[in-house]
Every structure is written in structure tokens, then in C-alpha cells.
Amino acid sequence: MNTATQTYSGKAAAEDRLSPSEREERAMAEFAHHFGAYTATNLESCIHCGMCADACHYYIATEDPKYTPILKAEPFKQAYRRESGAFAPFFKLFGLKKKVTTEQLEEWQELLFDSCSQCGRCSLICPMGIEVAEMIEIGRRGMAAAGLAPKPLMDRARHQAETGQPEESDRPYSEVLQDIARDHDLDVALDKEKADILLCLPRTDLEQNPESVAAMIKIFNKLGVSYTFRSDALIAENYGYYAGSRGLQKRITKRITDAAKKLGAKLVIVPECGHAYTALRWQAAEILGEELPFRVRHVTEFLAEQLETGKLKLSKVNGESFAFHDPCQLVRKGGIVDAPRQLMDAMGLNLLEMHNKKGFSFCCGGGGGVNDLDSARELRSRAQQLKLREIDDTGAKRFLTSCSDCRVSFNEAGEHYDWNKKTESLIELVATQIKE
Amino acid sequence: MTLLEFSRGTMLHIALIVFVFGVLWRLVTTFMLGWRKRKSEWRTSAADSAVKGAIAVGNRSWPHPEFLNRTAFGEAVGYGYHIGLFAIVLLGAPHVVFWKNLFGINAAWWPTIPSGIISVVSVVTIFLLLIATIRRYMHPPLRRISNFDDWFTLVILFALMITGVMAVFGIGGRYELILAAHIIAFNVLLIWFPFSKLMHAFYILPARFFIGYTHAKKGAST
Numbered sequence: 190m191n192t193a194t195q196t197y198s199g200k201a202a203a204e205d206r207l208s209p210s211e212r213e214e215r216a217m218a219e220f221a222h223h224f225g226a227y228t229a230t231n232l233e234s235c236i237h238c239g240m241c242a243d244a245c246h247y248y249i250a251t252e253d254p255k256y257t258p259i260l261k262a263e264p265f266k267q268a269y270r271r272e273s274g275a276f277a278p279f280f281k282l283f284g285l286k287k288k289v290t291t292e293q294l295e296e297w298q299e300l301l302f303d304s305c306s307q308c309g310r311c312s313l314i315c316p317m318g319i320e321v322a323e324m325i326e327i328g329r330r331g332m333a334a335a336g337l338a339p340k341p342l343m344d345r346a347r348h349q350a351e352t353g354q355p356e357e358s359d360r361p362y363s364e365v366l367q368d369i370a371r372d373h374d375l376d377v378a379l380d381k382e383k384a385d386i387l388l389c390l391p392r393t394d395l396e397q398n399p400e401s402v403a404a405m406i407k408i409f410n411k412l413g414v415s416y417t418f419r420s421d422a423l424i425a426e427n428y429g430y431y432a433g434s435r436g437l438q439k440r441i442t443k444r445i446t447d448a449a450k451k452l453g454a455k456l457v458i459v460p461e462c463g464h465a466y467t468a469l470r471w472q473a474a475e476i477l478g479e480e481l482p483f484r485v486r487h488v489t490e491f492l493a494e495q496l497e498t499g500k501l502k503l504s505k506v507n508g509e510s511f512a513f514h515d516p517c518q519l520v521r522k523g524g525i526v527d528a529p530r531q532l533m534d535a536m537g538l539n540l541l542e543m544h545n546k547k548g549f550s551f552c553c554g555g556g557g558g559v560n561d562l563d564s565a566r567e568l569r570s571r572a573q574q575l576k577l578r579e580i581d582d583t584g585a586k587r588f589l590t591s592c593s594d595c596r597v598s599f600n601e602a603g604e605h606y607d608w609n610k611k612t613e614s615l616i617e618l619v620a621t622q623i624k625e
Numbered sequence: 626m627t628l629l630e631f632s633r634g635t636m637l638h639i640a641l642i643v644f645v646f647g648v649l650w651r652l653v654t655t656f657m658l659g660w661r662k663r664k665s666e667w668r669t670s671a672a673d674s675a676v677k678g679a680i681a682v683g684n685r686s687w688p689h690p691e692f693l694n695r696t697a698f699g700e701a702v703g704y705g706y707h708i709g710l711f712a713i714v715l716l717g718a719p720h721v722v723f724w725k726n727l728f729g730i731n732a733a734w735w736p737t738i739p740s741g742i743i744s745v746v747s748v749v750t751i752f753l754l755l756i757a758t759i760r761r762y763m764h765p766p767l768r769r770i771s772n773f774d775d776w777f778t779l780v781i782l783f784a785l786m787i788t789g790v791m792a793v794f795g796i797g798g799r800y801e802l803i804l805a806a807h808i809i810a811f812n813v814l815l816i817w818f819p820f821s822k823l824m825h826a827f828y829i830l831p832a833r834f835f836i837g838y839t840h841a842k843k844g845a846s847t
Contacts, residue, residue: 227835229655234832236825237775238703242766243695254765273658275651276820313846314692316700317825318685318833471843474664484666524668524844548846549691 205336209291212335216294219334219435220268223327231324232269234317235259241321244314246551247304250571258311261300262324264289265331294337301328301433302339303565307464308517308552322522329433338432342558346428350440353421355392355428363420365395366402373403375410381417387454387483388418389425389445391462391593397600398593404620405460405488411623412500416458422448425465426594431558435476442473449483457485461616463518463556463592470523487519488616489591493528496535502624505537512541512585513615514576514599515550516592529591529615536622541583551576553590555598573602580610591615629801632808640812647819652827667842674841681837681847682830699764702757709750710782713789717743744793751786754779774822781817785810 207215241258242248248256259266271277271286280286309322332338345355354362363379370377378384388409394401409416422445429438449457459466470485486494495501513533519525526547533540545551554572559565576599580588588610590596599612626634669677688696714720718737725732738746758779761767788807791797817823840847 224658226656226658226660227839229658230828230832230835233651233655234825234828236822237767237770237772238699239764239767239770240692240696240699243692248766249695252765254769257766257770260766260770275654309845312836313689314696315836316685316688317829318681318836320836320839471665474666475661478664480664481666521846522843524846526844526846545691549689 207336212291212294212337213289216264216289216331216335216337217268217272219331220265220289220327221272222435223265223330224269224273228324228327229269229273231319231321232262232266233274234319235266236317238316240314240316241311241319244310246306246308246310246554246572246575247568250575251568255300256304258305258321258325259319261297261305262321262328264293264297265324265328267293268331291335291337294332294335297328298332298337298339299564301325301332302342303559303562304568305329305557306517306552306555306559307557309522310517310549310552313521313548326433330435331433333433333435338434339558339562339564341561341563342428342432343434343437345561346432346434346437346441349424349426349428350437353444354424355426358396361420362390362392362395362423363418366390366418366423369395369399369402370406372399373407375403375406377406378409378417380420382452384415384417384452384454386414386416386456386458387422387445387449387452388416388458388460389465390418390423390460391465392424392426393462393593393597394460398596398614398617400617401461401593401614404614404617407620408492408501408616408623412495417452419448419452425460425462425469427465427468428558430464430468430472431561438468438472439476442468442476445469446473446477446481449481454483456491457483458491459485459487461488461591461593461596461614463516463523463594464558466523466525467518487523487525487528487591489519489528489532490525492616492619493531496531503532503535503619503622504624506618506622508539509587510539510541510583510585511587511589512543512580512583514543514553514580514588514590514592514595514612515547516590516595517550517552517556519592520550521548532615532619533589536618541585543579543583545579551579553592553595553598554602556592556594560594560597560601569598570602570605573598574606577602577606577608587611587613589613589615589618627801627805629805629808632805632812636809636812640815644815644818647816648824648827651819651824655828656831663842665843668844669841674838677841677847678834678836678838681840682833684837684847685833699760702753702760706750706753706757709746709753712738712746713743713750740793744790747786747790747793751783751790754782754786758783778817778821778823781810781814785814 239257245256245258267286268289271280305325307322307326311321315321349355366377390402427438427441429441457469459469466487474481492501553576554569559569590612596612688700716736716738718740721735721737761771761775788803788810792803792807797803837847
């Protein structure tokens, strides 16, 4: 079954003034940056078994072979074989590997952005052990360098790098934060000069889920730790990562790392946002080229630690049954499997696990910037349907997750399919159950 | 010089040289591309990660149960013909003699499988290869990602298997000619090997180790 193909040529591309040869040169230079023994081993190992398709929610939902994950990495693979592989001169001399062209890159835009949420499930199924998701991520980076990343992502990345916010808002988010605190009768630590912990927030929570923001404030106030939010480093999401731009990702990352350094923070807490966790926990030090002088933890990891040391005490909820969605970036790619379950266990939740759980969980369908692309809406909905079915199959009455981007995706899916569940935040539940 | 003499003399020597140097070249050029020192705070030590990398080398041989309902058939066929090929090449009596002569060893301990069983295994392996080929053509993702490498490798394998079976059953013409064709097919396989996906025989260990190692460092699923 075919699905609509989107391209971002012309005005839909992030940068529409580049000539085809400039695009190709830039893409190639970016690809070349990533040629190394690790990526080469990945690219050389593929046996074209096609099993990665059987892990991808977009392929499973549509059965369209163009969504086979390793196919999405083809431009990078082709560039490697032609420019850097063992027989590159031979391939070049006899024209056996064609140069990656602008037309090809344009054809791959949909495959790299609309139809990959960077969930990493394909990397888990590969019998050769290829890190397929990382190869696709490099494909995105080449696309961003060529000015062919989707405009909605690139515009937000640029805006965030310049101002700290992905988009203009009626009021600065720091004011929104203060209003939320005031509405909930909470004191909030904002723009302190020194603090042990720097807290960030998902912009989606500031805009759509004020209860989650209030929950964060309430929990950290209750713990009595030295924390602060910073107006200049408030937003956790990194649109540079979504868009594939190394330069913008670095600038956005630096806003937070510089603020943390200035504060003398020992810890940066990533809120309920999966991609923010990947960008800060695993990519910040790499992209900045330096070890970070502070630790980075997801809020659920931090709270599980507080639980273990007895600083956090939670009361039990009633006997209702819950299903929990494991956000890909936190669980499969980030290793935070136990922390949310420790919190749920402490609250005495009757957790009914899905068939594909923990590291094998299906993506919400909207991660990796896919939520931000209108062009991906139809495909996203079809992938989301798979997930809603799995959640319903648990028989649980309530549904939780610990990523705001996943919540956006589930809320959209819930509306689209007239779903009978509301997607709740684990942190909100913790804040409700925290003992006085 | 007869065709048979050429195939197991000059051509075999050239094929072996291409194979050995080609494989070494491909591996060395891959690993010489350099390693990026990672700077994140890891969850596990290098030693623990290495252990998990080694475990991943074994674990990836068996599919995760979560995926089996979609992959079982392809896995079974793949395993089937790989096991068949290994059994024929390493335990078939004529091949054991070939290896012993090639390496100049007198390994009396080297076991062989009775020729009757090898014949059955050969026919079954050809059948499984045929299924794999049909599947590659019929299965949409497989067909979409297949290239010359995949098809040519299959052609060589079929040529090798079919000439082998013809030689064993004495069909299709003079024995010397069929045997020469069989050895020529093997030589072509050796020459093609370093340039093709057949290199997965060597890449499988480092690729699995690397993913196990890097994922362990992050605590990510393997």
C-alpha cells in the first residue's frame, strides 16, 4: 500500500537558495565528518536481510517497503562506498557508485524526517548488530547541511539557537512558568545565581500541560534541594537535533551547559522529554567535544534515586490499573528502564505491561520531530494506531508515560481515533502522591 | 593443461590470493578509519561494556521473541541454508580432502558426514536457497533493498551447489568437466568474496560487539 510522498523542495526546504552542486558538496562534507571505523563497520555489515522493516512501526503500519529503515540510510551508505569505502577508488573509476545527487536527497527527505522518529527499534532487530538508527541520524545531518531539512524543524532550530525558544510566544516562557507557579500557590526558584541543580522544562508542557510544570516545581520544592530554572536555559527540547543540524544543536546545547557551568550546578535535570535526554545526556559532551562538569539525569532517574535514599516518600494510589509507555529515547536508547517502574511500584500501581514493553516498546509515532511535521500527519496516525491497540490490549483503565513529546503524539492520536483514555504524566502522579 | 588442472591450479591460487588480500584490505581500511573518543558519562566501565559486547555477539544469533512472529520464517530459511552450507563445506568427505590438501595437513581427527546424508543435505540446501531467492524477489522490503551484490552472490552459490550435486550424482556430462565447473564456481566465489556482502562472515563479530559495547555504555537495550 502506498502512502503519499512528501518533499521539501523549493519553499518547503529549510534553505531554498542553494544550487544543487552546493547542496551536494555540503551533504558530502557532512557525511565525510561521520566516516569512521564505527560507522564503516555498520555500513559494511549489511546483508540486506530486510529484518529492520519488521521492527519499524511505519513499515508495519503501512507495509510500504520504502519505509525499510536501512533504505533510509542509503544516501549516507552510498556516499561512504563512493568516497571512503575499501574500494572507493575502484567504484569511482568505473562509475559503480553514483554520486549522491540533489534529486536523490530530495527523494529521501520524507524517509529521513517524516517517516523516522529515531526510535532505534530497528537497531535492536538487526542480526548483524548494525546501529541502523544512527546511520539514519547521520542521513538527517547530511540533509540539514544541504539545506534540505524540513522548514518547520529548521526554522524552530534557528529561532531556538538565537532566542532560546523554538518559536515566538505571547510572553516569554519564564513568565509563563511564574504564572503557573502562582496559579498553583507554589514558590518557584527562577534565575538564581547559584544552585546545585539546573531544571529545564519541555516547551510543550509550558504551553499545553501546566499541571506537569507545577508538578516539577512541587516535587523539587518538597525535596528541599538547591535548584533553579533559568530564563536563558529553560527549554529542554533541542530542535537542532530534530533538524539534524550539528551547528544549531551545539548552540542550543551550549545555552544549557553554559548556564549550568555558570551556576556551578552539579546536576542538570531533564524533564519528561525523551529527545532532550538524548541531546543532553548522550550527545552534549560529544557535540561540544568536552566532558561535562556536571551530571545529566532524567527526572524519573533522579526521583528513583531520591526514593532509594528515603528522601522521597510516596503514598499509594487506589487499585486502578495502569499501562505505561516506555519512551524510546529514555528506555530503549537511554537505559532508563527501572526508574519509572520503581516510582510506579512505590505508588503501588497495578501496572499492566504491554506486549512490546521496555526496550522493545513501539514508538508513540511522533518522536524525532515527526510531531512537528504536518506532512507526516497521515503516516503518524497509522503508526499511532498500532500503539493504541497495544495499550488497549493490556486492559488497563489509565495510561501513563514520562515524555511530553509522546503525550503530544498520544493526545493527537486519541483525538483522531476517539480513544477512551487520557495520557497522563508520571511526574504529575508522583506530585499528587508525594507525602507531606 | 586441462580445464580441471587450471581450475584447481593457477585459477585457485589466483582466487586465494585475491580472497586473502581482498579480505585483509577491506577489514584494515574499515578499522583504520579511526575511532572517536566519546566524552559522555557512561553507565558502565569499559571492561563491563566489553563483556556485554561479547555477549551481544552471541545474543544476536537468536532473534528476540518480540520480533519472532514477523521474522521466524526468514530466520529459519536463513539458518537452514547456512547450516547446510557449513555442513557440506566442512564435513563433506571430498571437501575435507580438498582442505587437507590445500593446507597440507593430515588431520586424522577431522570428521566427515556419510556421503548419503551430505547428498540429502545438499538437495535440501539448494531448496532452501531457492526459497530465499524467491523470498528476496517476493518480499517487498527485501526486493526494494536488493542490489547486484545480492543477486550475483546467489547466482554464484547456485552454480556452486548445482555443479556440486551434479558431480556427486554423475549427471550432466563428463565428471572432470563438471568437477572443473564446480571448482571454477568456488574460485569465482573466492574472488567475489572481498567485494561483496559475503564479507558479513568477517564483519559479523565486530559489528555485533560494537553495538553491544556502545549500548552497554548507555544502558541501552541490546
